[in-house]
Amino acid sequence: QSVLTQPPSVSGAPGQRVTISCTGSSSNIGAGYDVHWYQQLPGTAPKLLIYGNSNRPSGVPDRFSGSKSGTSASLAITGLQAEDEADYYCQSYDSSLSARVFGGGTKLTVL
Amino acid sequence: QVQLQESGPGLVKPSQTLSLTCTVSGGSISSGGYYWSWIRQHPGKGLEWIGYIYYSGSTYYNPSLKSRVTISVDTSKNQFSLKLSSVTAADTAVYYCSGSGGAKNAFDIWGQGTMVTVSS
Secondary structure (H helix, E strand, C coil): CCCEECCCEEEECCCCCEEEEEECCCCCHHHCCCCEEEEECCCCCCEEEEECCCECCCCCCCCEEEEEECCEEEEEECCCCHHHCEEEEEEEEECCCCEEEEECCEEEEEC | CCEEEEECCCEECCCCCEEEEEEEECCCHHHCCEEEEEEEECCCCCEEEEEEECCCCCEEECCCCHHHEEEEEECCCCEEEEEECCCCHHHCEEEEEEEEECCCCCEEEECCCEEEEECC
């Protein structure tokens, strides 16, 4: 069981907007630790999508955005495209576990 | 840009030690600023951070695996390595090496991953 909770799956039609939540606690997100998001296409390694809660690495489309509030964070994807179909993971640091932790992952299906 | 490549046996017997190496190309481990991690992904499951090493040799391990993990660095070969002892079937996973640091402080460099199966 992951300390960061994500919905197992989300879906949306092309062009729509979807959000993926990442719920933590006072020992990780709520403690002020940054949240990062990764995209994992089928059969490939994860790729950094959002760092420091809301920053995009160069090359990541501005259709992807991140936010954080309290003990939760969210990833929003607008203008959904077929190529966005992938697994998405949030990641932070947990002071109780003294470890970098990941969410359980969310599978995005583009209908 | 910096690239990572994992190497090592794809099959390990139960109770033995899993050994993997990550070769860094396109940059020097010794340049500093980055922490070099091992991360694994059980089949069909999520990601688990195993631990990291700095070029100086400083290490930090996930407490859940700490008793069985050793991460080392060889700056002359621009490589870092993972040893996981007393493996069981539960250690069957894809193992990734990754780099994090700088302003992002996130895992922004990843190897392609290598599948390790623990079986007799």
